[in-house]
Amino acid sequence: MNTSLSRKEFLTALAALAAGAAAQVPLNTFGMQRKLRVVLVGTGVRGISFWGRRLVEQYPDLLEFVGLSDINPGRLAYAKRYMGVNCPTFVDFDELLRKVKPDLVIVCTKDSTHHEFIIKGLAAGCDVLTEKPLTTDEAKAQAILDAERKYDKNLIVGFNYRWSPYMTKIKELLQNGEIGDVTSVDFNWYLNVHHGASYFRRWHGLMDSGGSLWVHKATHHFDLLNWWLDSEPEEVFAYGALEHYGSNGPFRGKSCRSCPHKQECAYYWDITKDRHSMNLYVENEAHDGYVRDGCVYRHEIDIYDKMSAQIKYANNVVANYSLTTYSPFEGWRIAFNGHKGRIEAWLDIPWMKNGELDQESLHAAEMDQTRDDVIHEPLVLYKNWTDYKIIQVASERGGHGGGDRRLHDKLFRDKDAPDPYGHTAGVRDGAMSILVGVAARRSIEQGAPVKIASLTDLKPMPKRMA
The missing domain is CATH 3.40.50.720 (NAD(P)-binding Rossmann-like Domain)
Known part of the structure; x- marks a missing residue:
């Protein structure tokens, strides 16, 4: 080099x-x-x-x-x-x-x-x-x-x-001061019974392997919060429990393929219909024993399936966050409250839009790198003492809302393009996102708030470091 x-x-x-x-x-x-x-x-x-x-x-x-x-x-x-x-x-x-x-x-x-x-x-x-x-x-x-x-x-x-047009539009409105200084945030993420259950079939269902969905999944969400608020988390207080999956199930087996309860289990997944998963995982089980279609009711599952946290930022913003893993639908909602107004945003909430995809296909479409169909998603900008405005944001369905393609293209095809909204992310961003999840786990275990600064030698900054 x-x-x-x-x-x-x-x-x-x-x-x-x-x-x-x-x-x-x-x-x-x-x-x-x-x-x-x-x-x-x-x-x-x-x-x-x-x-x-x-x-x-x-x-x-x-x-x-x-x-x-x-x-x-x-x-x-x-x-x-x-x-x-x-x-x-x-x-x-x-x-x-x-x-x-x-x-x-x-x-x-x-x-x-x-x-x-x-x-x-x-x-x-x-x-x-x-x-x-x-x-x-x-x-x-x-x-x-x-x-x-x-x-x-x-x-x-x-x-x-960060790179999807919808997420970027939220950042633009906040950065431009459309609602003044942000004071609080409400952020709710919903995993449906198809996508959410998939984490409990895999090694992600074990705390020692994935650190729980506080870390594996919510690292995305905490990074978005850190980026949108342009600050770093300072303290976390959280609740969580395992009440739906794991030992809570009425029956269980080793895998969906070998399970005697296929006809009565709502979570039965036929991996044999997925040729890619069969080639990658099932045909190679003998080498390391990893079972891709594990039972969601396995006794060994020990992560949380319901999670809620309050996050205090170094700039005094307070965020309320929740993650549900067995929702009837997949999507998310967020609201930012500021001194001058409020922003409400959401994606894939079924009663807010006549979606073309069924719940089972929703996640597959999001992960599909070949889809480039343009969709329009609304968000609402409220100003104190005035009327609200609905903003339509052009985006894509596939590749995490177009974020995947934009990430790669910035790196390979247009590296010198300006980045006015700070999409760029460093290792400090990676650490700060997982430390929120780690602090949430520790808070549940201790029944008390956890300071981010007590976890590593990184000290939270009121303004996120570039």
Whole structure:
């Protein structure tokens, strides 16, 4: 790598990443006249699609995959075919680093192991991009922060939700002072019985693997709050419980395929109808024992399925947040209260719009990178003492509301484009988003508020650091 590039210059360019995930960097950002040498560790569905196949297809002139790594050799073989690459594969990540010597490591492993591969990549002299969340607890977060400082390499967590036109419009209104200084926020996120249940079928249902949905899922939401409010969280008080999934179920089995209760279980999911999941997961179970269609009523499930938190920001804004995992519908609502007015925004609330998609198809459409159909979504701007205004925002259904495409294009095709709303996100943003979830877990355990500053050496700032 060109070591003459300053850390500040690198971070400025690389921080253009913005959920779900990590991304790639234009060649001249690194001072190179060759393709960037990229490796992917963790060949699950997110890794081989958004951070695999899509990069291969969209940016072949800018990067090349020079290695893939996973503990499961069967998934590795399928990933290589699915991504359409001709690079070596490694079960041993250390061997990959020794033999391939990449410029960039993309980490898409199980959340609880992110820190291992991030730190190894930094220590090997690589820059690292990691799928969200950054990690799952405060000790691992501190270890990552220490490693980034020690090795003077660069780490980024991308937040693709920031880049969608709808989310950006909210940021624009707040940044322009349309409702004055914000004083409070109400934010409610609803996962439906299709998408919400999927987390409890997978390793995400185990606290030790995913850190709970406070971290794995809500990292998106907390980052949006931090970005919209342009401040950092200071204190969290939370409630949570497991009352629907896990041991609360009337019956259970090992997997949906082998379950004797298929006819009576509303959560039965036939994975055999999903050829991609069969090829990637089911056909490779023998290698590591991972069951993709696990029972949502397994006794081992120990994460929360209802969650509510109050978050106090360093700029004195108070946010009330809730996450429901078994809603009849999928969507979210938010309201910002300010001294001069109020903003109300929402997506996919069925009674507010005649949606074209059924609830089972909604999440699949959002994740679909090929959909580019334009939709118009409203939000409402209220001004004190005057009438309200409905603003129609042009957006897309697929790729997280168009955020995925805009994230990649900013990085590869239009890196010098102005970014007036600060979509760029650094490792501090990644840490601050997961620390809200970690603090919420600790608050539930302790029955008391938790200070963000008590978790790592990061001290919350009234104005979010660039």
